[in-house]
Amino acid sequence: MAAQLGERGEAEHFIRIADLRKTFRSRGKSFEVLKGVDLEIDRGDIFGVVGFSGAGKSTLIRCINRLEEPDGGEIKIGDTEITKLTKYELDRYRQKIGIIFQQFNLLDSRTVAENVSFPLEIAGEKNGRISGRVKEILDLVDLSDKADFYPGQLSGGQKQRVGIARALANNPDILLSDEATSALDPQTTLSVLDLLKDINEKLKLTIILITHELNVIRYVCKNMAVLEDGQIVERGPVRSVFTSPASDTAKLFLKIDAGFQIGWNDGGGI
Amino acid sequence: MEQMTLAETIASAFGEKTWTIVFPAIYDTLYMVFYTTILTAVFGLLLGILIVVTSDDGIYPCRKFSAVLGSVVNGLRSLPSIIIIILTLPLSRFIVGVSYGPKACIIALAVTCIPMFGRLVESSILEIPKGKIEAARSMGAKNSQIVTKVMIPEALPSLIRNFTIAVIAVISTTALAGMLGAGGLGDVAVRFGYNRFKTDILIAAILVMILMVQVVQFIGNILSRNVLKKRHLI
Ligand SMILES: Nc1ncnc2c1ncn2[C@@H]1O[C@H](COP(=O)(O)OP(=O)(O)O)[C@@H](O)[C@H]1O
Numbered sequence: 001m002a003a004q005l006g007e008r009g010e011a012e013h014f015i016r017i018a019d020l021r022k023t024f025r026s027r028g029k030s031f032e033v034l035k036g037v038d039l040e041i042d043r044g045d046i047f048g049v050v051g052f053s054g055a056g057k058s059t060l061i062r063c064i065n066r067l068e069e070p071d072g073g074e075i076k077i078g079d080t081e082i083t084k085l086t087k088y089e090l091d092r093y094r095q096k097i098g099i100i101f102q103q104f105n106l107l108d109s110r111t112v113a114e115n116v117s118f119p120l121e122i123a124g125e126k127n128g129r130i131s132g133r134v135k136e137i138l139d140l141v142d143l144s145d146k147a148d149f150y151p152g153q154l155s156g157g158q159k160q161r162v163g164i165a166r167a168l169a170n171n172p173d174i175l176l177s178d179e180a181t182s183a184l185d186p187q188t189t190l191s192v193l194d195l196l197k198d199i200n201e202k203l204k205l206t207i208i209l210i211t212h213e214l215n216v217i218r219y220v221c222k223n224m225a226v227l228e229d230g231q232i233v234e235r236g237p238v239r240s241v242f243t244s245p246a247s248d249t250a251k252l253f254l255k256i257d258a259g260f261q262i263g264w265n266d267g268g269g270i
Numbered sequence: 271m272e273q274m275t276l277a278e279t280i281a282s283a284f285g286e287k288t289w290t291i292v293f294p295a296i297y298d299t300l301y302m303v304f305y306t307t308i309l310t311a312v313f314g315l316l317l318g319i320l321i322v323v324t325s326d327d328g329i330y331p332c333r334k335f336s337a338v339l340g341s342v343v344n345g346l347r348s349l350p351s352i353i354i355i356i357l358t359l360p361l362s363r364f365i366v367g368v369s370y371g372p373k374a375c376i377i378a379l380a381v382t383c384i385p386m387f388g389r390l391v392e393s394s395i396l397e398i399p400k401g402k403i404e405a406a407r408s409m410g411a412k413n414s415q416i417v418t419k420v421m422i423p424e425a426l427p428s429l430i431r432n433f434t435i436a437v438i439a440v441i442s443t444t445a446l447a448g449m450l451g452a453g454g455l456g457d458v459a460v461r462f463g464y465n466r467f468k469t470d471i472l473i474a475a476i477l478v479m480i481l482m483v484q485v486v487q488f489i490g491n492i493l494s495r496n497v498l499k500k501r502h503l504i
């Protein structure tokens with residue numbers, strides 16, 4: 001959609017991951033988690049990566065902001081080669097990539113407003129400008145009335161909204177979401193997903209969403225990829241993966257999904 | 271020496287004669303506890319942070335440094351306080367000019383208490399879920415910002431509780447140091463209570479020490495509970 005034409009005429013993607021590799025080594029044992037991941041993601045997309053537990057989803061997302069150092073391959077965002085950034089550049093770059101987590105990871109020592117101002121303090125924003133920006137974002141996530149609450153006073157859904165507000169504080173280009181709704185009940189999940197859709201449109205934000213829940217992908221994503229044992233085994237528009245899955249993992253995911261819908265515990269049919 | 275009945279001994283423990291001896295000792299003890307506590311707080315906190323930060327899975331891993339630091343701390347922790355005090359008293363001559371009395375003992379006391387508090391600080395900081403530190407890192411926080419904006423504030427209630435433990439340890443170690451010429455309540459308890467069988471003075475000195483510990487624990491509990499309450503964590 002928003003892809004621009006590159007020099008040689010091929011579509012130039014916003015995020016390009018090529019042959020990304022990561023092996024964990026501990027006590028002589030090595031464990032290859034990413035075995036050459038290739039992904040292209042367009043600007044403004046909500047891109048879903050689905051995979052079973054242990055497939056390497058979190059490792060993939062952690063390589064994108066280099067919380068984990070890749071062993072090989074390339075990650076390009078726009079014209080920036082992420083794997084080649086110096087330590088200083090990396091800190092600056094990280095300020096432009098928001099991330100939200102399954103466990104929220106809010107600071108209990110700070111109020112909602114102070115949690116949201118945290119990344120602004122990190123980025124060296126002037127005190128005078130912080131409070132205005134915090135108000136603006138809390139408005140966006142519909143939490144203005146909770147500004148002076150502590151995380152200990154919030155529900156899971158509210159905590160994740162704070163997490164989203166915090167991730168958006170520095171006007172990032174990309175939002176990474178690692179199982180952000182996996183700890184929430186279905187109703188809250190829906191409202192958080194609606195919020196993600198909303199900010200994707202309003203802010204033209206590119207979102208990479210990682211999950212083991214197929215419904216989440218169906219509800220918010222435009223394009224998706226299936227990660228299986230450290231490799232991308234299938235990718236494309238969400239609808240086409242759902243209607244004609246090619247990989248075993250995708251088929252299994254859909255089967256499980258369908259199973260929950262038609263399986264009756266009393267042994268009866270639909 | 272005339273023999274006192276139990277009732278007389280207890281009455282005498284609260285008598286004026288006893289307290290003319292105990293009061294100056296209280297002053298000496300408070301003096302030593304105060305300065306040792308300050309040194310322990312500052313250097314113990316720094317030590318604990320260094321241990322966490324430079325450990326293998328810390329935010330600034332530094333294997334050799336952390337191994338050396340760990341062995342020094344373990345070495346000091348494995349020696350009984352009394353041995354460290356004996357070993358460090360000569361050191362005091364270099365730093366404060368004398369190797370006896372309350373002033374000299376502060377150095378010796380600090381050397382015993384800093385490694386202990388350092389380990390407590392380490393365990394407080396390690397209680398913070400790793401995800402919170404990672405979240406800060408993923409927002410581009412520098413290591414110094416992670417320490418000041420995440421580690422210390424998040425660990426604060428636990429740090430206060432552990433600091434309370436450290437202050438109480440300082441009080442009891444100070445009493446121990448009393449035997450080695452430091453003065454204070456420990457000195458009085460040993461010189462009068464043990465060597466001269468003045469049970470009334472022994473009782474008075476012990477009561478004061480118990481009271482000190484109680485007060486410290488009480489204040490520590492209140493402070494830590496207040497922080498937890500403010501954050502709605504209890
Ligand atoms: N720091 C690490 N050291 C060693 N192994 C790790 C580390 N992080 C993750 N792994 C392993 O890598 C595999 C993939 O983990 P992860 O990326 O968290 O999977 P997912 O998020 O898809 O469940 C898992 O088997 C996990 O045990």
Ligand SMILES: [Mg+2]
Pocket residue numbers: 057058059179
């Ligand atoms: Mg994961």
